[in-house]
Amino acid sequence: MKSYLPPEFIVERREDRCIRCLTCVRQCGFETHVYDAEENSLLSREELCVGCLRCVTLCPTRALTVRTNPSESRPNANWTREHLRDVCRQAESGGVILTGSGNDKPIRSYWDHLFLNASQVTNPSIDPLREPMELRTYLGRKPDALEPGEGRARESECPNVRIETPLLFSAMSFGAISLQAMQSLARAASEYGTLFNTGEGGLPAELVDYGKVAIVQCASGRFGVNWEYLNNSAIVEIKIGQGAKPGIGGHLPGEKVLAKVAETRMIPVGTDALSPAPQHDIYSIEDLSMLIYALKEATSYRKPISVKIAAVHNAAAIASGMVRAGADMIVIDGIRGGTGAAPKLIRDHVGIPIELALAAVDTRLREEGIRNWASLVAAGGFRSAADVIKAIALGADAVYLGTAALVAMGCTICQKCYTGICNWGICTNRPELAKRLNPDVAARRLVKLLRGWSLDIKEILGGMGVNAIESLRGNRLQLRGVGLEEWELRVLGVKGAGE
Amino acid sequence: MKNLRSLNNPYRDDKVFEGCAIFALLNQAGRNVSGEPVFRAISNMRNRGNGLGGGFAVYGIYPEYAEHYALQVMFDDPLAREEVESYLKGRFEVADEEEVPTRKTQAVIHPPQVFRYFLKPRAGWMDDVTEDERVIRAVMDINIGIKDAFVFSSGKNMGVFKGVGHPETIAEYFRLDEYRGYLWTAHSRFPTNSRAWWGGAHPFSILDWTVIHNGEISSYGINRRYLEMHGYACTLETDTEVLAYIVDLLARRQRLPMSLVTKIMAPPLWEEIERMKEPERSELIKLRQIYSSLLVNGPFACVIAHHGEMIGLNDRIRLRPMTAGIGGENLYISSEEASIRLVCPELDEFWSPQGGDPIVGRVKPESPEIFEPARPEVSDEDRAGLKAGGRV
Amino acid sequence: MISNPNMDIDNLELETRNLKPPTARLARVDARGLDYRELNRRVDELLASGAGEIEIRGVHGQRYIASRVRRPVSFRIHGTPGNDLAAFSDGVRLEVFGDAQDGVGNTMNSGEIIIHGRAGDIVGMGMRGGRIFIRDEVGYRTAIHMKEYGEQRPVIVIGVMGQDFLGEYMAGGVVVILNLPPRNPKSFSRPPAFIGTGIHGGKIFFRGKLEPYQTGKEVGFDRPDEKEMEFLSGIIRDYSNYFGLNLAQVVPDDFIKLYPKHLRPYGRLYAY
Numbered sequence A: 001m002k003s004y005l006p007p008e009f010i011v012e013r014r015e016d017r018c019i020r021c022l023t024c025v026r027q028c029g030f031e032t033h034v035y036d037a038e039e040n041s042l043l044s045r046e047e048l049c050v051g052c053l054r055c056v057t058l059c060p061t062r063a064l065t066v067r068t069n070p071s072e073s074r075p076n077a078n079w080t081r082e083h084l085r086d087v088c089r090q091a092e093s094g095g096v097i098l099t100g101s102g103n104d105k106p107i108r109s110y111w112d113h114l115f116l117n118a119s120q121v122t123n124p125s126i127d128p129l130r131e132p133m134e135l136r137t138y139l140g141r142k143p144d145a146l147e148p149g150e151g152r153a154r155e156s157e158c159p160n161v162r163i164e165t166p167l168l169f170s171a172m173s174f175g176a177i178s179l180q181a182m183q184s185l186a187r188a189a190s191e192y193g194t195l196f197n198t199g200e201g202g203l204p205a206e207l208v209d210y211g212k213v214a215i216v217q218c219a220s221g222r223f224g225v226n227w228e229y230l231n232n233s234a235i236v237e238i239k240i241g242q243g244a245k246p247g248i249g250g251h252l253p254g255e256k257v258l259a260k261v262a263e264t265r266m267i268p269v270g271t272d273a274l275s276p277a278p279q280h281d282i283y284s285i286e287d288l289s290m291l292i293y294a295l296k297e298a299t300s301y302r303k304p305i306s307v308k309i310a311a312v313h314n315a316a317a318i319a320s321g322m323v324r325a326g327a328d329m330i331v332i333d334g335i336r337g338g339t340g341a342a343p344k345l346i347r348d349h350v351g352i353p354i355e356l357a358l359a360a361v362d363t364r365l366r367e368e369g370i371r372n373w374a375s376l377v378a379a380g381g382f383r384s385a386a387d388v389i390k391a392i393a394l395g396a397d398a399v400y401l402g403t404a405a406l407v408a409m410g411c412t413i414c415q416k417c418y419t420g421i422c423n424w425g426i427c428t429n430r431p432e433l434a435k436r437l438n439p440d441v442a443a444r445r446l447v448k449l450l451r452g453w454s455l456d457i458k459e460i461l462g463g464m465g466v467n468a469i470e471s472l473r474g475n476r477l478q479l480r481g482v483g484l485e486e487w488e489l490r491v492l493g494v495k496g497a498g499e
Numbered sequence B: 001m002k003n004l005r006s007l008n009n010p011y012r013d014d015k016v017f018e019g020c021a022i023f024a025l026l027n028q029a030g031r032n033v034s035g036e037p038v039f040r041a042i043s044n045m046r047n048r049g050n051g052l053g054g055g056f057a058v059y060g061i062y063p064e065y066a067e068h069y070a071l072q073v074m075f076d077d078p079l080a081r082e083e084v085e086s087y088l089k090g091r092f093e094v095a096d097e098e099e100v101p102t103r104k105t106q107a108v109i110h111p112p113q114v115f116r117y118f119l120k121p122r123a124g125w126m127d128d129v130t131e132d133e134r135v136i137r138a139v140m141d142i143n144i145g146i147k148d149a150f151v152f153s154s155g156k157n158m159g160v161f162k163g164v165g166h167p168e169t170i171a172e173y174f175r176l177d178e179y180r181g182y183l184w185t186a187h188s189r190f191p192t193n194s195r196a197w198w199g200g201a202h203p204f205s206i207l208d209w210t211v212i213h214n215g216e217i218s219s220y221g222i223n224r225r226y227l228e229m230h231g232y233a234c235t236l237e238t239d240t241e242v243l244a245y246i247v248d249l250l251a252r253r254q255r256l257p258m259s260l261v262t263k264i265m266a267p268p269l270w271e272e273i274e275r276m277k278e279p280e281r282s283e284l285i286k287l288r289q290i291y292s293s294l295l296v297n298g299p300f301a302c303v304i305a306h307h308g309e310m311i312g313l314n315d316r317i318r319l320r321p322m323t324a325g326i327g328g329e330n331l332y333i334s335s336e337e338a339s340i341r342l343v344c345p346e347l348d349e350f351w352s353p354q355g356g357d358p359i360v361g362r363v364k365p366e367s368p369e370i371f372e373p374a375r376p377e378v379s380d381e382d383r384a385g386l387k388a389g390g391r392v
Numbered sequence C: 001m002i003s004n005p006n007m008d009i010d011n012l013e014l015e016t017r018n019l020k021p022p023t024a025r026l027a028r029v030d031a032r033g034l035d036y037r038e039l040n041r042r043v044d045e046l047l048a049s050g051a052g053e054i055e056i057r058g059v060h061g062q063r064y065i066a067s068r069v070r071r072p073v074s075f076r077i078h079g080t081p082g083n084d085l086a087a088f089s090d091g092v093r094l095e096v097f098g099d100a101q102d103g104v105g106n107t108m109n110s111g112e113i114i115i116h117g118r119a120g121d122i123v124g125m126g127m128r129g130g131r132i133f134i135r136d137e138v139g140y141r142t143a144i145h146m147k148e149y150g151e152q153r154p155v156i157v158i159g160v161m162g163q164d165f166l167g168e169y170m171a172g173g174v175v176v177i178l179n180l181p182p183r184n185p186k187s188f189s190r191p192p193a194f195i196g197t198g199i200h201g202g203k204i205f206f207r208g209k210l211e212p213y214q215t216g217k218e219v220g221f222d223r224p225d226e227k228e229m230e231f232l233s234g235i236i237r238d239y240s241n242y243f244g245l246n247l248a249q250v251v252p253d254d255f256i257k258l259y260p261k262h263l264r265p266y267g268r269l270y271a272y
């Protein structure tokens, strides 16, 4: 069937610059560039280009430009180009449209409507470069008091994990990302004193030494989950949902289940790795409690147990139930959270923004008097340290970074992760592509990102006149809203600017 | 008008979210028995609740007032009692009244007062409707109109006892060890908020119908709107309330037999219906067409009880556990088998029904202590009424 | 190696397991009145002091029994063990004299569980190795997402029948259903359906016939081959021995094999 889809991108090659080195031909996993040796000519099959800019970045003479296809059909604000494309794709395939990365729709970013405070006159700001500035954070359940009363969490049952910056790497499973990418995350986390997350694909044998800095997931597929895996960890995380695809499972297609991935997930090579939508031992809140305690039993009460959910309508009530069910840490992943593969419709339309969910959850846990019982981690599309600081002021203990970490490693958010052909060697298992990612370099870039953002956080803390992150955590007086409706301010629990 | 929502659903969530354990015992000979095994069985499932709600419904406990409606009402404030009593005295003959006896129980914090009234509607008050309707009206008036008062139960010869605490604590507090009944249902609650309110615990009841429930009704939003169309005010915003009203609407007002009620709530899948023979197939298609808004979707297991009958029902694909056993005269329903075996190690029968397949327990007709016979089967007249839209 | 001076090593360090090698020493526990944490702690202590066989009497719903045991210890359990029996376990041999509840062998890695009775829902969920024998019927979603890996090939043997969704998402391993008469027909008011729905690995052997509607659309039917017949004879023999039954009427010839038609059942669901 002839496709009616016009190319999304136009590739332009300046013939006066091109030296026929063929880097672009070799670099494009989608095989956009073809070289005709007889004619010594280069052709770009633009319909294959995904706009990842690998060739543009690596072309030695800067001969290449890739831009969005400027051809437009008649403008129509309702039938956007995207809607036309999607109808076309489904009419040609009869399937569900897949995508990768996070929501790319212009959903209101509340971070951009929240502004931070700084000290002037009445209290001094602090210079973070010379004065102490503490970002250390402990993740896990805290007792209510030093001498806990009856029925409350006993101190011995409150294992806590220390991180030196409130930035964690979020769950990305081996199989979805390359071994090199996971290695880079693990190394960077270890070096900087924070944690990475194995996702639901198990911990590759090469990385067992990094168990101490790993949050290991126990998800519906139970891939790679056994006693060793659970106990060789910093934190065990039950994955209920993910911001990019609330309510649905995962699916690593068989062609991506190569030997190494199969070994780590403990399944045969080439089979589909299906993660069912629910965990089939959790159909209700008391079932969640059952799995939390199963994991506590299996880890002899030595690991904090985290539970991750997607930000959905009743996140606050659910989160409160999770804490009561025994979770030591809860993770809320907002609608802008990334993914290796998700149905586009779900990625873009299911869930709610993290800002509102985070604020609602923190508020609820405080109203319930149980905020101390669990750490609260926010996830879903954090783009800068400013977003992170605002999240902490809303009430987060720490923040998961996914997309930002990928971008640090080279990702250009082309959203093609689900194809398994990532020209940057991140979301791929093809050896020839994966080897492009050098863990030495990528880990260094990640450490620098952590350092840069941590410095940003310190600068802002200093400006506010506090020298420990806990003075900002949940301190919503440090936030003011601009351009927000009454109800939005109410949910966020912040005043309008000038109030 | 007072706002029950703010009491039971303080954060205005879409509804109250909770999990739990359920246990029920029916003496099929209609003999009144002690609730001791029920207390033990429900407390054996402590891990399923979180101590923020426990409750019991007991049938056959007030034989001396068997012809009177037993209104059990909780008061958060003594003033509310005066108001309720003056409301009742204008409309009912009150044969007897007393505070429900309690004993000091350490784990019970700030209990409300609970009183019971044995009464019959007075002539001259709403004579045009049945006694049942009048009692329902009174219950709604009190629940919606009188601050700090809430009716636990309003059926004849039965009562609901519930509160904030583990169920065994609630049993101790209300001295349930001193009661004997032929049907006991028990519930241990795991609400996701701590502002638990005594009225929010299960069982939920209307007249002598009681419901205990485990799970979450994902179709709550539409079930509720359908019931609202039929005049029910879902003031508590809980799944359980919706179940109770569905049963009231279908079984009491529209007089459908329980076998149909359970098929409306948990109907077979279309695929299965297509395989059925006539006339069953057409009947089910009709049920699913007419009552599509009463399909209860999402994980649930519940026990619905009224005089002489107890029904255990779970969702179509059994997302919540439910097991049943028969030992001697007793039929047991439980979230977990271990609780049944704990109180009755020698069972004659044990099973775990498939999704949507009800467990039906009935007291044998010859039993002397049943004062309200089971509802009659649907008559042709009722069917006509049903066709006309089913409103009563 | 990791260079992270900042991490709290005491919190993260694994305790080296201080367990003595197993001996056949028998230890007894009375579970009456114990909650699961006390019971499982007691089991830990007994194992640490060298017990190689543990008998637990009076079990009434305690959860997670043997779930952190990782060596070939034998358990004899009398009563009704609670949910997640031997979840995550690795290498235990566990016999239950009574019925078991939900989640038997959840994510179990190896070992053997023998149940002289029935079991509840999601038996062997995500199980990766070992064997589970259940004398009578089982509940919903047996063997859901069971998988195999390398040498590990989990086996679940069911004397009677499972309720709906048996073998859902099954990705590996073997389920054998002997289809003996049920202990209580009330558990099967209609023929079980959705068998093997979403199956993409492993096999189910069923004695008798199934209507096509009872299975998922991903299921293919075949007769067991010779090697499989041999395997089935072995299973029937073990089953009869474990439960002391004479099953002359059950022969491998009566079995059909259910297998996944595709390794990738959902390959055509997506637009790339």
Ligand code: SF4
Pocket (backbone or CB within 6 Å): A013, A017, A018, A019, A020, A021, A022, A023, A024, A025, A042, A055, A058, A059, A060, A061, A062, A063, A064
């Ligand atoms: S990489 Fe640049 S210079 Fe090399 S062949 Fe491609 S366009 Fe020409």
Ligand code: SF4
Pocket (backbone or CB within 6 Å): A052, A100, A101, A406, A410, A411, A412, A413, A414, A415, A416, A417, A418, A421, A422, A423, A424, A425, A426, A427
């Ligand atoms: S990880 Fe790779 S495939 Fe995914 S968005 Fe980034 S560049 Fe594209």
